[in-house]
Amino acid sequence: MKSNNLIWSWRNARFTAVIAAILVFIIATGHVEAGLSLLLGASPASIMGLPPTLKQRRKIIVIGILIGVFLMLGSFMAQWAIVAIPGMFLLAFGAALLLSRRTIGIVALTICLPIAGVGLSYPGLVNSVPLSLLYIIGSVVAYGWSLCFKEHKQEQPAERPLMSSKQSRNYGLRLGLMAATATTMGFALGFEHIGWLVGAALFVM
Numbered sequence: 001m002k003s004n005n006l007i008w009s010w011r012n013a014r015f016t017a018v019i020a021a022i023l024v025f026i027i028a029t030g031h032v033e034a035g036l037s038l039l040l041g042a043s044p045a046s047i048m049g050l051p052p053t054l055k056q057r058r059k060i061i062v063i064g065i066l067i068g069v070f071l072m073l074g075s076f077m078a079q080w081a082i083v084a085i086p087g088m089f090l091l092a093f094g095a096a097l098l099l100s101r102r103t104i105g106i107v108a109l110t111i112c113l114p115i116a117g118v119g120l121s122y123p124g125l126v127n128s129v130p131l132s133l134l135y136i137i138g139s140v141v142a143y144g145w146s147l148c149f150k151e152h153k154q155e156q157p158a159e160r161p162l163m164s165s166k167q168s169r170n171y172g173l174r175l176g177l178m179a180a181t182a183t184t185m186g187f188a189l190g191f192e193h194i195g196w197l198v199g200a201a202l203f204v205m
Contacts, residue, residue, distance in 0.1 A: 009049065011049075011050055011149070011152065012046075012049040012050055014149075015045075015046070015049070015050040015145070015146065015149060016046040018145050018148070019042045019045060019046060019141070019142050019145055020039070020042075020046070022141070023035055023038050023039040023042060023138070023141075024039075026038065027039070034134060037131055037134035037135055037138065038134055038135075038137060038138035038141065039138060040067070040135060040138065041064050041067060041068075041134060041135035041136060041137065041138020041139045041141075041142075042064075042138040042139060042141055042142035043138075044060070044063045044064070044067070044107075044111055044139070045060040045063075045139065045142035045143070045146065046142075048060075048063075050146060050149055050152075051146070052151060052152050052153065053151050054147065054151060057143060057146045057147070058143070060139050060142050060143040060146060061136075061139050061140055061143050063107060063111065063139060064135055064136045064137075064138060064139020064140065064142075064143075065136055065139070066107065066111070066112050067111060067112070067115050067132075067135045067136070067139070068132030068133065068135045068136045069132070070112040070113070070115045070116040070119065071115050071116070071118060071119040071122070071128050071131060071132045071135065072119065072125055072128045072129060072132050073091075073116050073119060074115070074116035074117060074118060074119020074120050074122075074128075074195065075119040075120070075121075075122040075123060075124060075125060075127060075128030076119075076124075076125060076128075077116075077119075077120065078119065078120040078121070078122065078123035078124075078194065078195070079123045079124055081183075081184075081187040084120060084183050084187070085180050085183045085184050085187070086180065088116070088117065088120075088176075088179040088180055088182075088183045088198065089176035089177065089179055089180040090176070091113055091116055091176075091179070092113055092172065092175040092176040092178070092179040092180075092202070093172040093173065093175070093176040094108075094172070095108040095109045095112065095113045095172070095175075096109065096163070096168045096169070096171045096172025096175055096176075097165075097168050097169065097172055099162060099163050099168055100162055100163045100164060100165050100167070100168035101162070102162075103162070105162070110203075113179075113202055114199045114202040114203045115199070117179065117182075117183075117195055117198035117199035117201070117202045118195040118196065118198070118199035119195055120183065120186065120194040120195035120198055120199075121193040121194055121195030121196055121199075122195065175202075175205060178201060178202075178205055179198060179201070179202060182197055182198045182201045182202075183198050185197065186198060
């Protein structure tokens, strides 16, 4: 069903419901942090929808791994403000530049970059590795459920125009400055969870 810019798919709705059901149950039983981590790991699968072929569904796991890796990257930088502040600027600027060259830049900009920001709340790999593994497991769960659905015909994808080089540089500069500013504020004000400040700002922008 399609109405202007809104497209509804019962197939994707069922897929999302199946993914969320077991993870919501985990949260309801009191395992909030684990459940939310698994849910976040599975959420990209819901956003991208159910890929038509079994081969294409492997992307679900790839994105889950990227989430885990960028969370660990953010947590590694979080140990030193002098590394985290310019590091977040460079990640944001680089993600914007990538968007002018490859469609994978959409994933880098909307998922990987904010997750790196969230990683600032878990300084040190010892704090982020368990959480990263939960994200990856969440994506594996989503992939497993995707195999329960039959392959279907590839729908004509809507074209997503890439940014021009000039647009990506301008946007990347602003995005990088915002990421660096949020990171600086978090360290300067002694926030307990710097990453949620930075991550929220990046998810919005």
